Amino acid sequence: MGPVRESFIFEFLYCHLSLEASCSSVRIINIAFIPESLSWISFSLTAFFWIFVFVNAALVGVLALIWGERRLIGKFQARLGPNRWGPLGLFTPVADAIKVMFKEDIEPTLSDKLIYVLAPILMVVPVFMIFPIIPYGTKTFLTNISVGVVFVLAITSINSLSVLMAGWASGNRFAIIGGIRAVAMLLSYEIPMGISAAGVVIVAGSLSLSGVVNSQVIPNAIFQPLGFITFLIASTAELNRSPFDITEAESELVAGYMTDYSSMKFGLFYLGEFMATIASSAIIVTFYFSGWRGPSFIPSEIWFLTKWIGVIAIFIWFRATFPRLRIDQIMSLAWKGLFELSLINVLVLALMIAIWPDPTVIQLLLMTAINWIVFLASVYIFGKILSPNLTGNKIKKRSVIYGLD
Numbered sequence: 001m002g003p004v005r006e007s008f009i010f011e012f013l014y015c016h017l018s019l020e021a022s023c024s025s026v027r028i029i030n031i032a033f034i035p036e037s038l039s040w041i042s043f044s045l046t047a048f049f050w051i052f053v054f055v056n057a058a059l060v061g062v063l064a065l066i067w068g069e070r071r072l073i074g075k076f077q078a079r080l081g082p083n084r085w086g087p088l089g090l091f092t093p094v095a096d097a098i099k100v101m102f103k104e105d106i107e108p109t110l111s112d113k114l115i116y117v118l119a120p121i122l123m124v125v126p127v128f129m130i131f132p133i134i135p136y137g138t139k140t141f142l143t144n145i146s147v148g149v150v151f152v153l154a155i156t157s158i159n160s161l162s163v164l165m166a167g168w169a170s171g172n173r174f175a176i177i178g179g180i181r182a183v184a185m186l187l188s189y190e191i192p193m194g195i196s197a198a199g200v201v202i203v204a205g206s207l208s209l210s211g212v213v214n215s216q217v218i219p220n221a222i223f224q225p226l227g228f229i230t231f232l233i234a235s236t237a238e239l240n241r242s243p244f245d246i247t248e249a250e251s252e253l254v255a256g257y258m259t260d261y262s263s264m265k266f267g268l269f270y271l272g273e274f275m276a277t278i279a280s281s282a283i284i285v286t287f288y289f290s291g292w293r294g295p296s297f298i299p300s301e302i303w304f305l306t307k308w309i310g311v312i313a314i315f316i317w318f319r320a321t322f323p324r325l326r327i328d329q330i331m332s333l334a335w336k337g338l339f340e341l342s343l344i345n346v347l348v349l350a351l352m353i354a355i356w357p358d359p360t361v362i363q364l365l366l367m368t369a370i371n372w373i374v375f376l377a378s379v380y381i382f383g384k385i386l387s388p389n390l391t392g393n394k395i396k397k398r399s400v401i402y403g404l405d
Helices: 008-015 036-076 092-101 113-128 148-156 158-170 173-204 209-214 225-238 263-288 300-321 327-355 361-391 393-401
Strands: none
Touching (some): 036 113, 036 263, 113 158, 225 327, 263 300
């Protein structure tokens, strides 16, 4: 119970249920009724309550994100966005959710029934496991595990398994192609994402998410910009969001691995994708934006929420701005760009930490300047290397050779 009891929100409710002697200083109202000998009952009730709260908060967050993304993209594209159901279209996601619930649940005849049902569940359930370990404030978290960074990377990797299961179980060519694309892309981008996270661990000297937050005297987004950009792009690919949404490219694959899904099974995939966006944004805030840290005159939870919304807005901006990449461009970016950049970031950080294991403020500023020089030089060099693949210059040159201009 150690890491859990460090949480104020958990201990507060626990102490108002249990008659445990150590809880007397925490209680505001003396309504405890469960004997200390049955503390496991108090623990279980508290855990179930907060799990219920986190799950429902995540669902409300998904509805808010769906509405916010549609409205913001509408502004980007000079249109209104949702505006029919409720004020400013606030009830549009609720109407969509109700509609999905009452759709006919169609199951393909040639599908693998068990895997077909398990795939959407596996898309949603692991994401819920990330929210309790995120430190939203000084003591606002459900549990503080010592290997939080490893846990987060392990949970995010399950996404590729669920997508492959969905593609295979449907028995549909479009779905299978989408599933194969997803595995190729997600496995490729997990490597630079993991290496970039190693840079965060090197600086923090801890695998705990609270340790990562407390170590950021200078936010990692400023201190190690190369690691931040690499992690942000890799996270976008892991989320299957534009411009990396080739797994469900409508112009090629109908709906990719979701082609044969309908009703609540389709709704679970939809829910899982948006929930993963929210969870990834919280992870990026924790890794690179100092988490809940900020000036003390504003509550730490408000600081975290503000940064959280800002990172989500970046993902929405990506979707509204960048066109979908081809599969060869996506793989080139992973193996010829992000992989090398993440390695450079880790090597430079490890070298500087070896030279200055306990840096002063002046040394931190010097390390930041070195990281920015490395960042600008690396982006310039790899931009030159990758530009023919990402801009299509090869096609243009070929057309000149054949006299097609």
